[in-house]
Amino acid sequence: MAFPLVSWNEENICVDLLDNYFPEKWIGVRQIVINLICSCSLILVAMMNWKLAGRSLEYEEVTEILEMPLGYVTYLISITGFVGGALTGFNALVYAKGLFSKKSPAPTVNTKSKEA
Secondary structure, eight states: OOHHHHHHHTOSOOOOSSTTTSOGGGHHHHHHHHHHHHHHHHHHHHHHHHHHHHHHHHTTOBOTTTOOBHHHHHHHHHHHHHHHHHHHHHHHHHHHHHHHOSSSOOOOOOOSOOOO
16 A cells, blocks of 8 residues: 555655766756656556456456455555556656746755665
8 A cells, every 4th residue: 555655755666877977957857757657657557457357356266265356456456556656647747847837946856865
């Protein structure tokens, strides 16, 4: 259930290979493109999970030990994927608003790495 929250806060795993070489004035554009690509990917995966959940219920697939229907769990995974994709798309809109708005500066992006 934490998947949408991770998407909203942009706390997913990332590799900052290009952060040191990327011009600072293009960071907002980079964030918009990355969030749009991730949003589309999440929604596509959620759509496929939705189809698999329906097929799983149709074939009456259950877990091995508890014999719970697998379709409902897959529907839950799909719903969190849709919500995560929508929130990631909303992040792209927030970056676009900050980038193209003349009143407020672009939202700040934390470019420092989070080391464990």
